[in-house]
């Protein structure tokens with residue numbers, strides 16, 4: 001979102017170049033939450049669910065998170 005606002009600030013004609021992008025994207029229904037979103041042909045999840053799934057799978061990968069949590073706790077104790 002920050003990138004978007006930066007781009008439109010830089011462009012004096014913010015209307016014209018958008019159309020090309022819009023025609024390439026199409027409406028998709030999120031397979032997770034059923035929400036309608038604009039995405040590419042091979043997008044199956046809305047941006048929110050995609051991020052959430054990424055986060056979840058990352059969490060699953062880091063099942064050794066216990067060690068990370070322990071480290072965080074230690075750091076938190078130092079702060080407090």
Ligand SMILES: [Zn+2]
Nearest residue numbers: 030033046049
């Ligand atoms: Zn979704």
